[in-house]
Amino acid sequence: MRTVIQRVQEASVTVDGNVIGQISQGLLVLVGIEEIDTQQDIDWLSGKIVNLRIFEDEEGVMNKSVKDIGGEILVVSQFTLHASTKKGNRPSYIRAAKPDFAIPMYEQFVKKVEEDLGKQVQTGMFGADMKVRLLNDGPVTISIDTQNKE
Structure with a gap:
């Protein structure tokens, strides 16, 4: 799994003109499977994301997690995180999982994040044409790939 995690003051995802997920302070997590x-x-x-200490404490040091601050999480599926750009100018998405595998994994990931965070997680809509808005805070943007844990 590959993620791009952004610390945000707010974020939302819209499908067909309707806001389907939105958060205030917390994390926008783009996830590719x-x-x-x-x-x-x-x-x-999930444990890494929920406990990632990227929010400032009282002394201005990034020492608190989204869980510590009572923040929210918005998870959005994004198969393009697995784009290969080695050949030519058209990205290849061959490494991205097909929907029959990716959808259940995405749903399990959201459920696990909810368990670890201790509250409901907002989501996008898998496979939909989504419009994502965010106000990046910092900016703080971190990528994590489970295939490169070390």
Whole structure:
């Protein structure tokens, strides 16, 4: 699983002109799934995201997690995170999982993040043409790939 995590003051996702998910302070998590991903990847990644200390404490040091500050999380599926640009100018998405595998993995990931965070997580709509708005805070943007844990 590959993610791009953005610390935000607010974020929302719109489909067909309707806001389907929105948060105030917290994390926007873009997630791409591969066929090689497992439940262990979900568990590790969820714990990492929820406990990532990228929010400032009282002294202005990034020492608090989204859970510590009572923040929210918006998870949006994004198969383009697995784009290969090695050949030519048209990205290849061959590494991205097909929907029959990716959708259940995405749903399991959202459920696990909710468990670890202790509250409901907002989401986009898998496979839809989504418009994502965010106000990046910092800016702080971090990428995590479960295939490169070390």
